[in-house]
Amino acid sequence: MAWIQPRSVAEAVELLQQRRARVVCGGTDLFVGGPARPLAPEQEDWLDVRRIPELCGARRTEEGLEIGAAVTAAQLWEEETYRALPALQQAAKIVGGWQIQNRASLGGNVANASPAADMVVPLMAYRAKVRLAGASGERRMALQDFIRGPRMTALQEGELIVSLIVPERMLGTAQVFLRHDQRAATDISIVSVALAAAVAGGEIAWASAAVGAAAARAYTLSEEEEQLWRGRLDAKAMARLGALYAARSAPITDVRAGEDYRRSLVDTYIQRAARTVLGQ
């Protein structure tokens, strides 16, 4: 067993073919629930992607903002580059605490595919794409297709998450990330909501929202249904939106909250998010 630190995506992909290694980044999910989750029997090595420069920063492209998979939560809320994505910054600042934020990566939050993941929720609202590299080259897919269910993704063997791509139209929109938890401390969300909206003169031109921790994976409405966000949004329109998102939830009952409570929180937080971006 070895700890391997490749310096480029090409090298990492090659190592993944040769050595059947397990990808690791910040490692914050590795020890939860006991000693480090062991390698699968066929795996021999750990592949640490934190030293791959192209995974550790962001770049503006024609598509929008491409964020490297190894960018940490602390980088997201601290660095100027991400100011155009306040909902993602708010989510990054609520993940664990400062110490976790200094290690936990955006790509790791996606790969771990927890239904209660915080940073995934704004990415879903942004309609982000995942860029993947593997032996047969690169591919990209919508994040909502990539995350299949609790701890399940479309990542194939020998593949690596390279980056998350946030579409240009999302940058600089009015945004908010809201999370309901019990302790306002190191905790896991009971329900979370992210909203990005183009707002002018108290009116929403278009908006995109995602809900976390209220179903097997974070979800959005169809783009057609999202037309309901348009306009001035009086109390009735907001109530209708809240009810629609709540109806689409499929929450579980666990130690943190009951199913009904979670469903009702979806309604509350969708409406609260709407009021927040409208400055009400």
Added chain:
Amino acid sequence: MNSAQQQAMTLTINGRETVWDGDPSASLADVLREGQGLTGTKIGCRTGECGACTVLMDGRPVVSCLVPAGSAQGERIETIEGLAERADYQALVQAMLEHGGVQCGFCTPGVMVTTYAWMQQPERFDGDLGAALKNNLCRCTGYLGILRAAEQALAAGGGAR
């Protein structure tokens, strides 16, 4: 590599380079305590919640119970033993004593490391140490003594590098 589980790793701890032979997926907290005898770093929960195992990696606080040792290669690791040699850290120690920032003491090493890191750049959390300490559980002091101590140490010029 000595066996399937072992790898020789070069770690820089408190300014000294050490070669450590072991499982690269072992937690840094265990390596520090058992491998290096640096028992100032405490282990409370092993799930990254309590913050007792906080150390600095390249000046940033991390929970060492969640850092695989292999991942710490090439980073500047500073434990509470390393910080203790600094004058501005000693100002914080003095302030903690004066304000009752320590009771049972188990969380204290982690609290000290996070607080010291915060003092280097308090504007990062808009001056709010409470926000920086979100990942450090203290069940005795109620935090007030810690906050007052940090305020005093900062006012006395601590943290200015």
